[in-house]
Amino acid sequence: MMHSRGKVTLVGAGPGDPELLTLKAVKAIQQATVLLVDDLVSDGVLAYAAPGARIVHVGKRGGCRSTPQSFIERLMITAAHEGEQVVRLKGGDPFVFGRGGEELEHLREAGVEVHVVNGITAGLAAVSSLGVPLTHRDHAHGVVFVTGHAKPGDEGIDWAALATTARQARLTLVIYMGVSGVDTIQQGLLRGLPASTPAAVIQHASLPQQRQVTTPLGQLAATVARDGLASPAVIVVGDVLTGIAAASEQARRSAAG
Ligand code: SAH
Numbered sequence: 001m002m003h004s005r006g007k008v009t010l011v012g013a014g015p016g017d018p019e020l021l022t023l024k025a026v027k028a029i030q031q032a033t034v035l036l037v038d039d040l041v042s043d044g045v046l047a048y049a050a051p052g053a054r055i056v057h058v059g060k061r062g063g064c065r066s067t068p069q070s071f072i073e074r075l076m077i078t079a080a081h082e083g084e085q086v087v088r089l090k091g092g093d094p095f096v097f098g099r100g101g102e103e104l105e106h107l108r109e110a111g112v113e114v115h116v117v118n119g120i121t122a123g124l125a126a127v128s129s130l131g132v133p134l135t136h137r138d139h140a141h142g143v144v145f146v147t148g149h150a151k152p153g154d155e156g157i158d159w160a161a162l163a164t165t166a167r168q169a170r171l172t173l174v175i176y177m178g179v180s181g182v183d184t185i186q187q188g189l190l191r192g193l194p195a196s197t198p199a200a201v202i203q204h205a206s207l208p209q210q211r212q213v214t215t216p217l218g219q220l221a222a223t224v225a226r227d228g229l230a231s232p233a234v235i236v237v238g239d240v241l242t243g244i245a246a247a248s249e250q251a252r253r254s255a256a257g
Helices: 023-031 069-081 100-109 122-129 159-169 179-189 217-227 244-256
Strands: 007-012 034-037 054-057 085-090 113-117 142-147 171-176 198-203 211-216 233-237
Touching: 007 023, 007 069, 007 100, 023 085, 023 113, 034 069, 069 085, 069 100, 100 113, 122 171, 122 198, 122 233, 142 159, 159 171, 159 179, 179 217, 179 233, 198 217, 211 217, 217 233
Parallel strands: 007 085, 007 113, 034 054, 034 085, 142 171
Antiparallel strands: 171 233, 198 211, 198 233
16 A cells, blocks of 8 residues: 555534634644635634645535535545645534545545544534533433434434434434424424424524524424524424523623623
């Protein structure tokens, strides 16, 4: 296998607010000679790149189709073999959805040295921004991060079964990539959870344009449609959101102050 002094670092860019980057992420971004950047990475994060670094946007900006995964991987492998310090910037944490795992495997197969830097995943940032503790022990024994969007050919989640488990085990649900399929998700979840279960949708968490709404599960899809909430957004379902109105008002006040 070929080996070179170049390397690839898969870096979690966090949910958007550059102040939520880790120090390791900032250091890797500063030292990168080539950066491959996903859609959900904010410009404030890219401000840390060195002036001469090559920045390649590989997301679906401007309504274009996203760059094929195989192309992104080939680009990283070639650059690393040429001795470049490649940073692959991915929204949130590189290994929470978003295909970081596949990239890692393919880079390793190609003999490329790979490092990983964690990021704050969107679900964590979204829920904290409401002033809600994800696993308050009065309400939850744990939390499930789940995708609303399975890969083609995969049936995806059995929402009814998940809801039943969540109710029995008292788990908070944090659903990524769920807004476009919110009708199906609501219908399935209602087969295991009461319609009164509190839910929230948080769009653009941690960014100045953040929007959020809380609603009973029974009105989740109608609320998303009414308020025009769209990707990127996280859906949260569970009793930890009880009393959310007061909590979010307090969070808003402390953010404003
Ligand atoms: N690796 C990422 C997730 C990639 S999947 C992470 O750890 O956060 C993309 C999904 O993440 C989006 O569809 C949305 O559900 C969620 N997401 C990413 N950034 C977000 C943000 N700032 N606010 C709300 N949801 C976000």
